[in-house]
Amino acid sequence: MYPAHPAWSRRRRGLLTAATALLLLVCYALADRTGAAAQGAVPPAPGPAPATAAAAGDPPPDSFWGDTGAIPPAQNVLTVQILNRTNGQYPDDQVFWSFGGQTRSIAEQPYLDMPANSAGRMYFHLGSPDSQYSDFIEFTVGSDAFHGNTTRVDAFALKLAMRVHGHDGADKQVGEDYATFQEPREATWQAFADAMPPEFASLAEVQAPYRIPSPGSVPDFRPGGQHAAYMSDYARSVGMDASTQEIFGCSGPLAGDAPGCAALNRHVAELPRDQWNDPSRFYRQGPANYYAAFWHERAIGNLAYGFPYDDVAEQSSFVSVQNPQWMVVAVGW
Structure with missing residues (x-):
């Protein structure tokens, strides 16, 4: 996954304790699935079952997005369709x-005719x-343009992907990749835990089973926390003075x-500035x-918002489409 750094190799696997893993499995089985518990087996989500495994970073096939030709034309700026991909x-x-x-619910209303001057967040909930x-996406809709993104700046909660299509044929996809949508939530959660160095172990535990928070949101990396100096010592070594929480945020x-904040998060701040925007150098050491690195690996085209300035070097999941026709948002489990 990521290059080795001190003490990492000893804890590459099994960072969740047996007790925590058991707790997660119990929570997954019991929490917030009223329909499944009360009604027995849940009918499969619409769309074909995946035929072959996908590689990391691969976008979903067209079949994943459903029949986009059936999306009704917008009376306002663009039509938004929500898909169940759980x-x-x-x-x-x-x-x-x-x-x-x-x-x-999308059983009641799977489409939304989005007007101009719409801005903010669209939230998605499973169960109730x-x-x-x-989880949510963010966007701004102008009279003839769409600008928006998926985000992991605050946390991961639900798998989300969005596809925006323009009247001129422009077509852009961002969000979790197809391979991540295919696997169970428990597998994604465990893959995250397995990929993290020891300092990040609590992220998979502190808000389980609902969210994996970003590191700046947990006590371990705040002033007074056990890993409060994790990034700040590195920052001082390259002439920047900021706390670990300030760096992550x-x-x-x-x-x-x-540029400076992105360079610190990606561990390239010690390099010459003309190398700060080279993705091949990002996250190569601690x-x-x-x-953030994990969600980039699990994102379409490896583009994700893992921290606020992840758009430096065009690495974020931001999309902009002029004269948009429709957007499809896939909600996964």
Whole structure:
């Protein structure tokens, strides 16, 4: 996964304790699946079952996105369709979206005619409208343009991917890759735990089974935490003065220094500046933001928002489409 750094090789596998792993399995089986518990087997999600395994970073095939030719034309700027891609874990009447004061299941309303000047977040919930299994995308819609992204800046909660199509044929996809959508949630969670160095071990545990928070959001990396110096010592070695939490959050003295904050998170700040934007050099040694690195590995085209300034060197999941026609958002488990 990532190059070795001190003490990592001794804990590459099994960072979750047996007790934690058991707790996760119990939580997955019991939490927030009212339909599955009450009704027995849940009908499979729409769309064909995957025929072959996909490689990391691969986009979904066209069949994953359904019949896009059937998406109704927008009366406003673009039509948004929400897809259930939970691999049969939740039926359509338990997959909810919320935007603009509306909350609907996709069984009730799978489409939204998005007007101009819409901005903010669209939230998605599994199980119930107020379920803790919840995540979001961000966007701004102009009179003739769409700008938006998936994000892991705060946390991972649900697998999300979005595809935006323009009237001129422009077509862009971002979010979790096809291989990640294919595997069970438990497998994704364990893969994250296995990939993390010891300092990041608590991320897979502290908000399980609902979220994997970003490192700047947990006590371990805050001032006074056991890993408070994890990034700050490296920053000082390259002439930058910021706390570990500020580095992960690109805040404080780094709020106005996008290149510097990105270089620290990717561990390239010690290199000449003309090498800071070379993705082949990112995350090759620690300390680094290995949380962000993991979601890049699991993203379509390896593009993800793992920290606030991840758009430096065009590595984020931001898309911009002029004269948009439709957008499809896939919600996974």
